[in-house]
Amino acid sequence: MAVGKRILVVGGVAAGPSAASKAARTNPDAxxxxxxxxxxxxxxxxxxxxxxxxxxxxxxxxxxxxxSLGKEKGVEVRTLQLVESISTxxxxxxxxxxxxxxxxEERFDRLVLATGARPRPLNLAGEQxxxxxxxxxxxxxxxxxxxxxxxxxxxxxxxxxxYIGIEMAEALRSRECEVTVLERRNEILHDLDAPAxxxxxxxxxxxxVRLVAGAQVVALPVDASQRVSHVLTxxxxxxxxxxxxxxxxxxxxxxxxxxxxxxxxxGGILVDQRMQTSVDGIxxxxxxxxxxxxxxxxxxxxxxxxxxxxxxxxxxxxxxxxRAAFPGVLRSTALRVFDGEVARTGLTAEEARDAxxxxxxxxxxxxxxxxxxxxxxxxxxxxxxEHETGRILGGTLxxxxxxxxxxxxxxxxxxxxMTLEQFQKTDFAYAPPFSPLxxxxxxxxxxxxxxxxxxTRP
Amino acid sequence: MAVGKRILVVGGVAAGPSAASKAARTNPDAxxxxxxxxxxxxxxxxxxxxxxxxxxxxxxxxxxxxxSLGKEKGVEVRTLQLVESISTxxxxxxxxxxxxxxxxEERFDRLVLATGARPRPLNLAGEQxxxxxxxxxxxxxxxxxxxxxxxxxxxxxxxxxxYIGIEMAEALRSRECEVTVLERRNEILHDLDAPAxxxxxxxxxxxxVRLVAGAQVVALPVDASQRVSHVLTxxxxxxxxxxxxxxxxxxxxxxxxxxxxxxxxxGGILVDQRMQTSVDGIxxxxxxxxxxxxxxxxxxxxxxxxxxxxxxxxxxxxxxxxRAAFPGVLRSTALRVFDGEVARTGLTAEEARDAxxxxxxxxxxxxxxxxxxxxxxxxxxxxxxEHETGRILGGTLxxxxxxxxxxxxxxxxxxxxMTLEQFQKTDFAYAPPFSPLxxxxxxxxxxxxxxxxxxTRP
Numbered sequence: 001m002a003v004g005k006r007i008l009v010v011g012g013v014a015a016g017p018s019a020a021s022k023a024a025r026t027n028p029d030a031x032x033x034x035x036x037x038x039x040x041x042x043x044x045x046x047x048x049x050x051x052x053x054x055x056x057x058x059x060x061x062x063x064x065x066x067x068s069l070g071k072e073k074g075v076e077v078r079t080l081q082l083v084e085s086i087s088t089x090x091x092x093x094x095x096x097x098x099x100x101x102x103x104x105e106e107r108f109d110r111l112v113l114a115t116g117a118r119p120r121p122l123n124l125a126g127e128q129x130x131x132x133x134x135x136x137x138x139x140x141x142x143x144x145x146x147x148x149x150x151x152x153x154x155x156x157x158x159x160x161x162x163y164i165g166i167e168m169a170e171a172l173r174s175r176e177c178e179v180t181v182l183e184r185r186n187e188i189l190h191d192l193d194a195p196a197x198x199x200x201x202x203x204x205x206x207x208x209v210r211l212v213a214g215a216q217v218v219a220l221p222v223d224a225s226q227r228v229s230h231v232l233t234x235x236x237x238x239x240x241x242x243x244x245x246x247x248x249x250x251x252x253x254x255x256x257x258x259x260x261x262x263x264x265x266x267g268g269i270l271v272d273q274r275m276q277t278s279v280d281g282i283x284x285x286x287x288x289x290x291x292x293x294x295x296x297x298x299x300x301x302x303x304x305x306x307x308x309x310x311x312x313x314x315x316x317x318x319x320x321x322x323r324a325a326f327p328g329v330l331r332s333t334a335l336r337v338f339d340g341e342v343a344r345t346g347l348t349a350e351e352a353r354d355a356x357x358x359x360x361x362x363x364x365x366x367x368x369x370x371x372x373x374x375x376x377x378x379x380x381x382x383x384x385x386e387h388e389t390g391r392i393l394g395g396t397l398x399x400x401x402x403x404x405x406x407x408x409x410x411x412x413x414x415x416x417x418m419t420l421e422q423f424q425k426t427d428f429a430y431a432p433p434f435s436p437l438x439x440x441x442x443x444x445x446x447x448x449x450x451x452x453x454x455x456t457r458p
Numbered sequence: 459m460a461v462g463k464r465i466l467v468v469g470g471v472a473a474g475p476s477a478a479s480k481a482a483r484t485n486p487d488a489x490x491x492x493x494x495x496x497x498x499x500x501x502x503x504x505x506x507x508x509x510x511x512x513x514x515x516x517x518x519x520x521x522x523x524x525x526s527l528g529k530e531k532g533v534e535v536r537t538l539q540l541v542e543s544i545s546t547x548x549x550x551x552x553x554x555x556x557x558x559x560x561x562x563e564e565r566f567d568r569l570v571l572a573t574g575a576r577p578r579p580l581n582l583a584g585e586q587x588x589x590x591x592x593x594x595x596x597x598x599x600x601x602x603x604x605x606x607x608x609x610x611x612x613x614x615x616x617x618x619x620x621y622i623g624i625e626m627a628e629a630l631r632s633r634e635c636e637v638t639v640l641e642r643r644n645e646i647l648h649d650l651d652a653p654a655x656x657x658x659x660x661x662x663x664x665x666x667v668r669l670v671a672g673a674q675v676v677a678l679p680v681d682a683s684q685r686v687s688h689v690l691t692x693x694x695x696x697x698x699x700x701x702x703x704x705x706x707x708x709x710x711x712x713x714x715x716x717x718x719x720x721x722x723x724x725g726g727i728l729v730d731q732r733m734q735t736s737v738d739g740i741x742x743x744x745x746x747x748x749x750x751x752x753x754x755x756x757x758x759x760x761x762x763x764x765x766x767x768x769x770x771x772x773x774x775x776x777x778x779x780x781r782a783a784f785p786g787v788l789r790s791t792a793l794r795v796f797d798g799e800v801a802r803t804g805l806t807a808e809e810a811r812d813a814x815x816x817x818x819x820x821x822x823x824x825x826x827x828x829x830x831x832x833x834x835x836x837x838x839x840x841x842x843x844e845h846e847t848g849r850i851l852g853g854t855l856x857x858x859x860x861x862x863x864x865x866x867x868x869x870x871x872x873x874x875x876m877t878l879e880q881f882q883k884t885d886f887a888y889a890p891p892f893s894p895l896x897x898x899x900x901x902x903x904x905x906x907x908x909x910x911x912x913x914t915r916p
Contacts, residue, residue: 014895047890049830056890058829161623169887264736291800294885305895306888327880332887343887356776370505372518404892406900411886412870422785425772427752429801430764432505432514434862437472439765441866 003190004257007319008093008108009034009075010083012041014305015286016114018312019066019319021073026320029443030245033076033106034069035083038153040138042067046305048141049164050205053171086111086259088279103142107223110281110319113256113269114312117249117287122159130229132243137166144244149353153241156177159217160246161188166200168244168339169209179208180238182215182231191331194303195350195363200398203340212236249303252287253286254422266301273325275315283319292328294414295346295393296355302331324409330394332411334404345409346394346414349384358387362448366440368402370432377401386391390419390452395444403432411441420449465777466551466566467492467533468541470499470712472763473611473744474572475522476770477777477813479531484778487700491564492527493541493553498596499524504763506599515816516600544569546737565911566778568739571727572712572770572810575707575745575761584678589685590701592679593622602702611699612636615689617675618704619646621793624658625700627667629794637666638688638696640673649789650804651840651854653821656855661798670694707761709746722748722758730821731783733773740778741767750786752872753851754813755803760789788852792862797834802882804852809843817847820906824898826860835859839902841878848877848910853902860892864899878907 007030016034024032031067033040036081042064050056066077078100087094092105098309119134133144146193147153156172158165162282163182169179181188181204189197204211209449212233218230220243231238251268253261262278268290273437275283287303289311317324332345349361361384369376379399385392397403413423424445430437438446465488467478474492482490492499500522508514517688524535538556552564569694579585579904589611591602605611612754616623616632627637639646639662647655648667663671678701679691709726711719712905720736726748733741745761747769765787775782776825785800807819819842827834837857843850855861855870871881882903888895896904 044830044890044895045827046895047830048465050831050890055832056830058913139523163894214513304888307884309567309895310885325883327883328885332885334887334889335547336889336891341892345885345887351565366798370502372502373508374513386876402863404887404889405860406866407866407887408864408884408897409870411872411884412867412876414879415880415884416870416874416876418870418874423870425768425783426766426866426869426873427764427788427790429792429803429862430504430762430863431792431794432502432508432662433794434792434799437502437504437767439866 005030006109007032009112011114011116012036014308015312017042017069017318018309019112019285020075022316024074024315024323026317030320035081036079037082039079040078043054043138048135049167049171052145053174088259111363112315112319113284114286115252115255115288118252120247124220126222126228129222129228130225134245155239157238157240158243158244158246166247166337168246172207173207181342182209183213184216186214192344195343196396196398200337205336205340212253253288262298266290268301275311275326283315294328294330302329328413330414339400341403342398343404344396345407345411347384348394352384352393359384360387360452362451364444364447366443367436368399370436373432379440381440383444383448385420385448390421392418409441420445463488464567465490467570469572469574470494472766473770475500475527476767477570477743477774478533480771480774481778482532484775484780488778494537495540497537498534501596505595507625509599511632546717546900563894570773570777571714572744573710573746576710578705578708582678587680587684587686592703597845604754613697614700615696615698616702616704623704624795626704631665633668634725638668641671641907642674644672650802653799654854654856658795661796698868707853711746722757724748726759732776732800733784734770741773743773752786752788760787788869797858799861800856802854803864803865804871805842806852810842810851818845818910820909822902822905824901826857826895831890837898839898841902841906843878843906846878850876869900878903889891
């Protein structure tokens, strides 16, 4: 297969610019063009809660302008272009120029789809009211910040108790709002271990954030000023000057689906290790894709910026004739919540059981530093392993310091399929201001290995 | 080979108590006895600089008393006992009771030697003066703290610019002393990469610590009050109210050597993966041993508390009839120096070249958090890999936050023999308050892989 010279990338933000830059770098002879519907091609979507809290300035959200991506990375950028369809037979895309309505066709040798995701709608009247905001786009974030600074909302209702919902709760609490989080499931942060969820819930309660679990929003009544005044659930009514919808995202894959590219059960594009779709020469990366879970080898939908960047990089390299493999995802995630931090990587015990694995799991609480050192704080580690083999399946860490960066070691161990017995002998750097002599990760591995082999707790 | 019922352990502090506890746990039918020359069997030797700085209280230095080790771990403890010799033929040790002078013999089925190390002497008259202190023992640390609090020394000279010397410099600077560090080599912290050394040297200079490299101490003149008044080098004379000797340690292996147990070129006991010495049934662990370097598989002397504890644990388990293997050491070390932190694991580029490897190395400077986040600070990573294969050989990290805990991930990668290409695709947990989207570890791996494969810098 000849190396593609004409590489088109559809979509900005994270995977698209990553793929385009890497393609241009991999094959300097290729002509790489990036198409984006909005006029912002690359910004820090994960920084939006911190921008809304006032910790990050608006101009600092932008990572690359169309000009800088062109100049620094050698990518032609076309903004305000809607890619309407793909002809897999003719190897072309049909593009509509938003400003003029002009429709034109572009030929490709290789195509990278990075069409991203869109907020999961509530499908309720009132969702389009002027005080209801999803948290998904640069423009939306700027509009929300303007709203905060001009309207000074007092009562804020956040619909959704996932990572974004919790980060938004902190951001708005820091603006002195009264914040209520409504979560339709029975718990917030459902992909964390139960004690980690309790840790976060406790911090939120102490900081005056009201959490309501099992709260399915059923109506968003709109008043005469075209604003939602209350958020209604079967069990209560929550007054709202502002409603944030943080109910997650769904892959934006109409373009791929219509072109006959194979989608998964979650609606994401299915890709091989090279990030190639079911159509030869068409690659995909980012929130429009499903990925293989490294631990279970099953398909998962994990719309995270880290995955988008790593996968975009692999897609871009392969689109330009390189040979790169994407190993899959661990769904590693980190969360700061006020003075607390939480990280997870791999599977929780519940997820491992759901995947049909026979598991052992243990939670230990150690310290972030040698216990007698100033600043030493509790640090908890929850580990899950396969019962028969001792292979580590996942872990969650939480505390007020040292949780997130410690999870890095566990991520490497999961990529390598390490057992508890191998992991528990790791030679970690140590000094009293940074960890106990036996790092909490090792204490957790030792405890779980004991439980696994002897059925006893240390 | 029958499981030993009578297990004797020689030496306290770290490896000895670790081995004794693990042996008693592994075989509850065994009788485990620990012999220690002093009356302190287990204390936090790494906390001594922080104790001297006033950050840690004296009572908090003690980890286990003889009574607590007996009660909690089921180990018989005999303090103030000097083990004088081993008969490998008769399977006995000869012990002298310090208080009475009584000499007695004890039979063993298994013996664990944890005789530790002693300060490397300067071999100069004046070394025993009452204002000259090594940094090695609990008693010594307590005596030094009393000296500081009663004599209020102003001019302090620290001989030795290794980890302990630097930690002591900070401790004494925090007590408002004028601190001079004399290092006989041409640089402090010789086992760090040059830019990491420069980072530490810069912090020390800003904090008013005077560093003198290439300064070989040749005399310690003693005044009428039996104190050293000056420290003399060929190039200068340094007034001293207090002299700290931190020139490293040498293995204390006379007992083993006299018994015919095989020693290495650095004077340490040589052990196999089970921590067994050249004599069947006699194990060793801790600062009296040499270990295999995981990266080079060569013998190294790495007297660190982490190694002592991990190796003691393996020795104790095997002495009690268990089956455990010690994978070797990475010489992972961490250092806090005022507001800076440094960690290394595996080989530096220089060490790798000395080991005969064909290496590529690269240093990058990224940030500890997303650059635009409050608190984001420079974070540097220096990585070394094998040129032909891309196998990671080692790394050093430094900055004001996030360096030490990030080194944990690298340690796991080194244990696993990972290549840059494997490592650069790790799915690390990410949120803007904890790291850039591409973690500095990944940026470093990407940069070095580019250099390795294309000979270019990114």
